[in-house]
Amino acid sequence: MSSKDAILNAIRRGLKRGPLPADQRAMLDGRLATHPRHLIPARSRVSRPEQIALFVRNLEKEFATVERVPDAESVPAAVADYLAAQNLAPRFAMAPHPELTSLPWDTRPMLEFETRRGEAEDAVSVQHAWAGVAETGTLLFPSDPTRPTTLNLLPETEIAVIRASAIVGAYEEAWDRLRAERAGDGPNPNPSGGFMPRNIMFVTGPSRSADIEQTLELGAHGPRRLHVVLVEDEPAARSALSEGDPRPEAAREPVARPGQIANPAD
């Protein structure tokens, strides 16, 4: 008997039944096909402006930095200014995504870049974020020929460009969008005919570790810095972003700093 059969038989013995009858299997396959949602926390069930403000607040809480720009044409300047402010050379590897390659980079002739995957010696990457999840300030990077995974991992600094209209409230909304956009003949067809990209990373802040004395430090193996350029392509987003966090400074959550003992009481 193969190990597969031995394992399946042992499971069935434990469950005191044989293989599932056809009607039971059909019911389970129906659940897989309809993939019902469970409880979605209320925190992201808010108005569109509040959703986007929540996304930004959560990103900043997790040590990412965010710059809001009024339109896509402003992205090259935002990238150039960020690199200058961080004392980084104006050089980067960029995802070959049409929303990035179509930007007016020639307005900033000092910027040098190549469109390709990430390499070990890259200091900076410019990556296209396919979606953002407000619930936890999470960026989604499904892999495809225009969005190589290595750009999220190898450079010391990752700059992610995201459109405000790509921000959703909860993870489940992103799954639905992925299913709708990529079923069958997406940009990089799935051999199974399914919608899943080979790899999809959910990224919430820069790389970190607390393995040394349970104390948080940024930049373990992945990027030390995560900078998000948020393009306000949605009127609702614009009004929210110009207001920023409506609460007074004192009412905001205290933010732990890297290097602090991972104990909020400190």
Add this chain to the structure above:
Amino acid sequence: MVALTSPDFKRRASRALGDARLQTALKRGGSGFHSKRSQAIAALPEFERLRDIGRDIKNHTLANLDHYLEVFERNVIANGGQVHWCADAAEARETVLRICQAEGARTVTKGKSMISEEIGVNEHLSAHGIVPVETDLGEYILQLVDEPPSHIIAPAFHLNRDDWETRFRAAHTDLPKDRVFHDRRDIMAEARGKLRERFLAADVGITGANFLIAETGSSVIVTNEGNGDLTQTLPRVHIALASIEKVVPTLEDCTSLLRLLARSATGQDFSVYTTFSTGVRRAQDLDGPEAYHVVLIDNGRSNMVGTDFHEMLRCIRCAACMNHCPVYGVTGGHAYGWVYPGPMGSVLTPSLVGVEKSGHLPNASTFCGRCESVCPVKIPLPKMMRHWREREFERHLTPSTIRTGLGVWGWFARRPGWYRAASRIGMGALALLGRGRGRFRSLPLAGGWTEGRDLPAPEPGGTFMARYAAAQRNGGRR
């Protein structure tokens, strides 16, 4: 493989209590985990309802585990990957070795994986000339010092900063001897540099899996460092090691469990990297592995299905139970003597290696119930430890002194009149002896108790039952 030393728990626990450096490390780590978890949960009012949902998703999956595993396998294959069903540890490590040998692999990078400790992959690969390199920061230093992890999500929980410096100096002899580690960041930067070379050179990357998704044939890893992603993205071959109970039906099911996992583990709302891997590199892709293998491991779990320990298979390995355990908090993980420490280990270890080989683990509990109250999928850990104690007793594995003591107690407990009389006499004698002192520093036959603490002398006024009876007579007031 982690050598099994669980029968030695009592001696190792005593030694841990006297280890000042270990106590420093345990105190530092524990309180941070508590307060971060409670803050994260306070910020999510739905957390309690999500725990019920998490429990129900896992129960539904386990009730149909055979079906979901077969669906998972079909979808892995449809995406160009392979599934290897392995009944036990030996078959699993041999499978990994065969894949590596077929690729002509010389070095293998590894993401953090408890199942890989369980099946002993590293030793097996090394014995056949393939170099395994642990890339999680905590696992990396443990590999340098040849120690097993002491915690399932913070493997180097027991080490202090100077341990890191000493061991890095001893291991990284190519770096300047007079370099200075100003702070933790310098230690981390050195590891980052060293491991970068390894990531780039590796032929095969081995990760664990926090979840497997039947609907899509995906494996999911959850990390903060990004080492797991470098491990599964850069080499030609990705091997994901996963035990059979990791499968869940859909992305939505996984998402609900992910809302519980990081909050229960590190107190983060979400871990930094949560990555879903599905099959092999696609035609036009610029990166990603060309081969994708899932090694699906049973190693004793299918025998837990339908038993008193069935619910243990819901565990999502968040470590909240050990982070909140008063016993783990003072002994650390190594005392438990195998891969899985703390309350979840005290239930799982006897299930996987046998109660006769896991010694005192089910007894390493005060039954305070904190583990169950923080468990994100509501596993009744104390109840299951009690089941193991019963089996230990039934199989005559309990030491004879304890059996005799329990026998005597049982005789009295079944005869309430004798019980009350005996406790009255015993209390009277103790009260008389302890008069004026209030406590005993030592007592005959109770050296085990009084060695570490005083025994309070009974207060005057008789036993509880006597006082209760008196109160009843005085008009029913308690």
